[in-house]
Amino acid sequence: MQSLARAALACPKRPATAIAGRRLASSDSHAHEHHEEHDNTQYPKEDFSSPAWRGVILASLLVAGFYKYAPEPGEDNLLTSYIARYGTPSQVWEKINKQHLYLTQEATETILLFQDAKRPAIHRCRYPQLMEQVSPHLQPVGTSVDMSNVVVKGERE
Template identity: 45%
Template sequence: MSLARAGRIARLNRPCRPHVASRFSSSHAGEHDQHHHDAHADAIAFPREDFSAPIWRRFILYSLLAVGFYKFAPSPKEDNPFSRFLDQYRTPQEVWAAVNLKHLELSAQSQVDNLLVAEAKRPPVHRFRYPQAFEQYSPHLRPIGTTVDFGDLVIKGDKA
């Protein structure tokens, strides 16, 4: 190994030093930090932690309102103005039943169509390698009924 390469490897393995010089601590640094911390500890005032905070008052108020509404609200079978108002703008149950039935019928038809397309196959096409074989044998000396008349047979690809 060459000396230049060995020096390059040694430089790569050496930890790099930061460009900013590190600050060396002095003997009075600990005293300064302690004094600094004490000054801020007195300035910070935390709120009192108890159940008189506004959020707890709101929670209790809303809970009482919910329990009162549940207890004194009319039952669903009672006739009241609020129920009548909601019934004016609600779609009748028969309409939704008809819509759901129509959707079911269309979904079933769609599945039948999808199945038909998925299982569809092209009709088989029989292609002969040598279509001239139809004309190869003599029509003479054959017994009656054993041959098929291919006189009007048109082979695909022939333009005649």
């Protein structure tokens, strides 16, 4: 096997001028007789009568007219005067709001009443006959209660 150094020496070297000449060559054709296509579009004449300039001039005239005929800062404008003339007066809204406040307060009190309500305590006896089986004779003085009006209810009543 040959060494790499010998193999490199064995390759024929090209002259430097051939490489430089080859680098300057190009595969694209840039001939002088090639002419670019020219744009043949006809553009309209630019002056201040184009639609864009007409819009700008009309808008500036409208702004100037509005500024001239607009109400002073202390005066009401047309929209405010229209609302004041045809709107509902503030006294009517105050009356409606007060009525709504009273109804809401009444509803709140009713809700609180029902939330705090409790059923009355009823002690149901399993054997109601026990109330009648007690002897009235063995009771010390002051410890018995008059139960003549008591109506005993059972579980089903």
